[in-house]
Amino acid sequence: xxxxxxxxxxxxxxxxxxxxxxxxxxxxxxxxxxxxxxxxxxxxxxxxxxxxxxxxxxxxxxxxxxxxxxxxxxxxxxxxxxxxxxxxxxxxxxxxxxxxxxxxxxxxxxx
Amino acid sequence: xxxxxxxxxxxxxxxxxxxxxxxxxxxxxxxxxxxxxxxxxxxxxxxxxxxxxxxxxxxxxxxxxxxxxxxxxxxxxxxxxxxxxxxxxxxxxxxxxxxxxxxxxxxxxxxxxxx
Numbered sequence: 001x002x003x004x005x006x007x008x009x010x011x012x013x014x015x016x017x018x019x020x021x022x023x024x025x026x027x028x029x030x031x032x033x034x035x036x037x038x039x040x041x042x043x044x045x046x047x048x049x050x051x052x053x054x055x056x057x058x059x060x061x062x063x064x065x066x067x068x069x070x071x072x073x074x075x076x077x078x079x080x081x082x083x084x085x086x087x088x089x090x091x092x093x094x095x096x097x098x099x100x101x102x103x104x105x106x107x108x109x110x111x
Numbered sequence: 112x113x114x115x116x117x118x119x120x121x122x123x124x125x126x127x128x129x130x131x132x133x134x135x136x137x138x139x140x141x142x143x144x145x146x147x148x149x150x151x152x153x154x155x156x157x158x159x160x161x162x163x164x165x166x167x168x169x170x171x172x173x174x175x176x177x178x179x180x181x182x183x184x185x186x187x188x189x190x191x192x193x194x195x196x197x198x199x200x201x202x203x204x205x206x207x208x209x210x211x212x213x214x215x216x217x218x219x220x221x222x223x224x225x226x
Contacts, residue, residue: 032213034214034215036217042219042220043199043201043217043218043219043220044154044201044217045217046214046215046216046217049214088153088154090215092213097142097144097159097161097166097167097205097207097213098156098159098167099156099215101153101154102153103152103153104153
């Protein structure tokens with residue numbers, strides 16, 4: 001079992017729909033959770049982070065964390081073609097500096 | 112401002128060359144990172160510097176040599192690389208010392224090709 005798992009996709013959604021990206025992790029001691037967006041040929045861009053159970057909203061993005069079930073998700077409302085990218089889930093297990101990345105989910109938003 | 116800069120953007124080098132990658136941040140972050148990313152794979156951690164000291168080396172071959180001259184700068188010295196080392200090299204930085212406030216911000220990367 002991988003430490004951080006994501007469906008590789010592609011996840012295809014129509015423009016204006018809600019895109020739901022999911023990530024599961026294996027270590028119950030994980031403390032911090034991050035979502036990065038990466039366009040093809042570019043570097044990862046931090047778009048959301050969440051540390052506590054529940055929802056965190058920022059514009060069209062909502063991160064959801066459920067530590068009991070060991071999953072974290074990213075919702076993108078009113079999806080736009082410009083949201084088409086690979087979304088990387090990253091988890092920090094403890095007080096250290098290491099992030100463990102999932103394999104990424106490729107999102108395609110079709111006009 | 113969450114800017115991390117990296118130079119050069121692209122680098123082509125032969126297997127006998129010596130070159131360096133540079134990274135700079137002015138966010139006051141005291142942790143800096145080097146990652147390697149191959150196509151369609153997530154970033155793979157190479158080194159972590161914390162307060163200018165090397166704290167993590169993920170068993171990286173000695174042909175990669177990191178250096179942290181001061182709290183804003185991070186270098187990666189390259190020597191005798193192999194073609195399989197061709198990848199996107201990413202620098203990142205984060206705060207230190209406050210659990211839960213260590214978001215890592217990536218630079219634009221250096222696309223390295225070893226011929």
